[in-house]
Amino acid sequence: AQTVTQSQPEMSVQEAETVTLSCTYDTSESDYYLFWYKQPPSRQMILVIRQEAYKQQNATENRFSVNFQKAAKSFSLKISDSQLGDAAMYFCAYWAASGSRLTFGEGTQLTVNP
Amino acid sequence: NAGVMQNPRHLVRRRGQEARLRCSPMKGHSHVYWYRQLPEEGLKFMVYLQKENIIDESGMPKERFSAEFPKEGPSILRIQQVVRGDSAAYFCASSPRTSPSTDTQYFGPGTRLTVL
Numbered sequence: 214a215q216t217v218t219q220s221q222p223e224m225s226v227q228e229a230e231t232v233t234l235s236c237t238y239d240t241s242e243s244d245y246y247l248f249w250y251k252q253p254p255s256r257q258m259i260l261v262i263r264q265e266a267y268k269q270q271n272a273t274e275n276r277f278s279v280n281f282q283k284a285a286k287s288f289s290l291k292i293s294d295s296q297l298g299d300a301a302m303y304f305c306a307y308w309a310a311s312g313s314r315l316t317f318g319e320g321t322q323l324t325v326n327p
Numbered sequence: 328n329a330g331v332m333q334n335p336r337h338l339v340r341r342r343g344q345e346a347r348l349r350c351s352p353m354k355g356h357s358h359v360y361w362y363r364q365l366p367e368e369g370l371k372f373m374v375y376l377q378k379e380n381i382i383d384e385s386g387m388p389k390e391r392f393s394a395e396f397p398k399e400g401p402s403i404l405r406i407q408q409v410v411r412g413d414s415a416a417y418f419c420a421s422s423p424r425t426s427p428s429t430d431t432q433y434f435g436p437g438t439r440l441t442v443l
Contacts (some may be wrong), residue, residue: 258434304369313383314372315432
């Protein structure tokens, strides 16, 4: 079974600084996809970024980028120039190409200090 | 383009009552997924449906829980004889097709169920 682990329950960053959130996963599949979702206090799940496992190039979306290390099964999220609106719970998620479900980590609560 | 709609946003039930949660997928999406988020935890998969078919219900509790996605109308997650342990946020997501190669699950705002 696939598992997703986020080892940092809480992180904090100063406004305008950079922060990296960690995620590791375990799978025997070769074809899969990885996601970061953001859940602000409104509890809406918002897609931040996605990465295809077959792509070597790391995905980027504006201030958000990932460091995907396939051999190490690591998928970290880097937030540059942090803003107050980035404060939220961040979830790492895995989706096997052969499956139908997203498997989520337990989340990292990010605080942005002014 | 309207997003995934869920209603009600908040639902309060007493123990033993029934809870019905509704989800309307994004326009053009025919695949619906239900997830449950217990307090202080991540989301856990419950069930995956296409129109009129349950594709994967391996995450659904065996008793009291059922789901449907009729040809017309929203997907319904039904919880019979609710207990306090059912108190959670229930999220619905939709996607246009199951292959994730170009696909993503988009989430609704969730329904927060409180069982008294």
